[in-house]
Amino acid sequence: xxxxxxxxxxxxxxxxxxxxxxxxxxxxxxxxxxxxxxxxxxxxxxxxxxxxxxxxxxxxxxxxxxxxxxxxxxxxxxxxxxxxxxxxxxxxxxxxxxxxxxxxxxxxxxxxxxxxxxxxxxxxxxxxxxxxxxxxxxxxxxxxxxxxxxxxxxxxxxxxxxxxxxxxxxxx
Amino acid sequence: xxxxxxxxxxxxxxxxxxxxxxxxxxxxxxxxxxxxxxxxxxxxxxxxxxxxxxxxxxxxxxxxxxxxxxxxxxxxxxxxxxxxxxxxxxxxxxxxxxxxxxxxxxxxxxxxxxxxxxxxxxxxxxxxxxxxxxxxxxxxxxxxxxxxxxxxxxxxxxxxxxxxxxxxxxxxxxxxxxxxxxxxxxxxxxxxxxxxxxxxxxxxxxxxxxxxxxxxxxxxxxxxxxxxx
Numbered sequence: 483x484x485x486x487x488x489x490x491x492x493x494x495x496x497x498x499x500x501x502x503x504x505x506x507x508x509x510x511x512x513x514x515x516x517x518x519x520x521x522x523x524x525x526x527x528x529x530x531x532x533x534x535x536x537x538x539x540x541x542x543x544x545x546x547x548x549x550x551x552x553x554x555x556x557x558x559x560x561x562x563x564x565x566x567x568x569x570x571x572x573x574x575x576x577x578x579x580x581x582x583x584x585x586x587x588x589x590x591x592x593x594x595x596x597x598x599x600x601x602x603x604x605x606x607x608x609x610x611x612x613x614x615x616x617x618x619x620x621x622x623x624x625x626x627x628x629x630x631x632x633x634x635x636x637x638x639x640x641x642x643x644x645x646x647x648x649x650x651x652x653x654x
Numbered sequence: 655x656x657x658x659x660x661x662x663x664x665x666x667x668x669x670x671x672x673x674x675x676x677x678x679x680x681x682x683x684x685x686x687x688x689x690x691x692x693x694x695x696x697x698x699x700x701x702x703x704x705x706x707x708x709x710x711x712x713x714x715x716x717x718x719x720x721x722x723x724x725x726x727x728x729x730x731x732x733x734x735x736x737x738x739x740x741x742x743x744x745x746x747x748x749x750x751x752x753x754x755x756x757x758x759x760x761x762x763x764x765x766x767x768x769x770x771x772x773x774x775x776x777x778x779x780x781x782x783x784x785x786x787x788x789x790x791x792x793x794x795x796x797x798x799x800x801x802x803x804x805x806x807x808x809x810x811x812x813x814x815x816x817x818x819x820x821x822x823x824x825x826x827x828x829x830x831x832x833x834x835x836x837x838x839x840x841x842x843x844x845x846x847x848x849x850x851x852x853x854x855x856x857x858x859x860x861x862x863x864x865x866x867x868x869x870x871x872x873x874x875x876x877x878x879x880x881x882x883x
Contacts, residue, residue, distance in 0.1 A: 500865050501840075503817065503872075508836040510818045513810060517727040521741050525719050525748045530712065538749045540775070541742045542782055650745040 527628045528651040531603060536632070539568035539575060539649040547578060568631075570647045575633065579654060586624040586654040592617035592633065598644065603630045604654075629654050697841055700761035708755055715755075719748055722765065725837040726772040729850075732830045733776035739783070743775040750775075765838065766845035773850060820871035828864035 547563040562581040567574060578589045590600065595617030602609045605627050613619040613633075630651045636644025700721070706714035726747055730740035750771055758764050810818055821829060831850060838846045869876065 496840075496843075496865070499869070503865065503868060504832065504836040506814055506817045507821060507832055510810060510814050510821070511728060511833060511836065512724075513814070514818075515728075515731055517724050518737070518741065521727055521744050522720055522723050524741060525723060525745050526716050528745050528749055529715060529719065529752065534710075534752045534755075536749075536752070538746055540746050540778065541739075648749055650742050650749065 524628060524651040524653075527605075528630050528648070531630060531632060531648055533632060533646045533648060535645075537570045537572070537645065537647040539570045539573075539631070539633075539647055541566065541650065542569045542574070543567040566652065568649050573633065573647060575631070575647075575649070577631070584626075585622075586626055588619075588621040588624060588654075590619045590621070590631075592619070596635070598636065599634045601632045601634065603632065604628070624654060626654050628652070694839070694841065696839060697761050700764070704755075704758065704761060704764055718764070722768060723748075725765070725834070726768055728837045729769050729772040729834050730776045732833050733773060733780055735776050735780050735783075739779045740776070743772055743779060746775050747772045762842055762845045765842045766849045769834065769846050769849035816872060817868075820868055823871055824864060824867055828867065832864055832868070 544564060544566045547565045563578055565576060565578050567576045574593045576591045576593070580587045580589070588602070590613075592598070592600075592613055595615060596613070597615050598613045600611050600613055600619050600621070602611075602621050602624065604625055606625055609621055609624065611619045611621050628651045631649040633647045634644055635646070700718070703714045703718050703721075707718060723744055726744045727740060730743040735743065747768060751768065754767065758767055821832065824832070831847060831852065834846055834850060835843055
């Protein structure tokens with residue numbers, strides 16, 4: 483039995499008027515809640531990553547941060563910053579994204595902390611940074627636009643071989 | 655929150671058949687059953703894209719993304735999450751697929767896997783944000799209206815307006831089912847309904863009831879199973 487036939491048996495109740503109704507309903511949703519073009523753009527960007535056997539970080543939380551100056555800690559002149567947290571099955575990564583003049587800086591924390599490596603895929607190239615034993619890393623002078631973080635575990639010393647974890651593409 | 659449960663759509667019936675022409679010359683061809691008659695040109699195209707994507711061709715995967723993202727968008731939005739969150743859900747669904755691509759053997763199974771995964775991703779996001787919102791009112795993504803209706807009378811023609819008003823009087827479950835089925839293709843209806851959590855065995859009648867109710871709302875005089883134009 484083909485998929486068409488098996489679906490056809492269960493769909494036997496549907497007639498042409500049902501199909502017409504469903505078409506109309508589809509058009510309603512397309513008008514009232516159109517999918518933004520950025521959905522496909524960001525998905526294609528994220529899928530262009532090399533790692534096919536990676537875990538996925540999911541967006542867990544996102545909020546505007548107080549200006550860096552008010553905290554006095556990071557030493558950036560960022561007027562605007564946001565903090566984004568992603569969870570995977572095994573790790574949490576929190577990044578503070580600061581908008582500087584023309585570029586972007588990311589201060590990141592990986593938990594549980596472990597030395598490894600992160601890469602940031604941007605439209606232009608791939609930037610790398612070491613994650614220290616406290617789980618901290620910094621990526622600076624990042625061009626604005628779409629970007630995706632890839633955490634490569636077990637790469638601190640060997641430079642390869644560990645599992646990787648991907649974030650979705652985010653807009654910096 | 656860690657969650658190692660990966661989507662396992664109940665699509666065994668769908669996965670049994672892969673009605674694509676046996677045009678490939680690799681090792682699978684030896685073990686594949688004889689290809690039945692093609693289901694549809696679209697189905698064949700998706701089957702070819704799926705095999706090609708499994709062989710590592712990203713441009714084929716990209717075409718699948720372009721084809722099926724609108725469906726996943728509707729699945730996500732039907733769970734009552736905001737625009738930004740729905741974007742992330744669709745993305746994460748595609749990223750998760752990378753790992754599971756090789757275990758999916760037909761276009762119907764692919765659609766079912768994606769719908770299941772997108773719904774679970776959306777639930778995860780929704781639950782996380784609910785918990786969070788009780789702690790912090792300063793979220794950026796504070797769009798919470800599950801069904802925003804922007805100037806519907808301006809955007810919709812009369813016939814569409816009638817259908818839309820009727821649909822919104824249906825039970826939520828019917829609204830979700832019809833919304834997602836409306837973005838699916840007929841060979842996938844069954845698998846999509848199962849993926850949305852409609853009990854197996856009651857899918858046909860459930861779908862029938864939703865559509866019949868809709869038709870009654872649109873034409874109270876008419877026979878809900880009869881030929882409403």
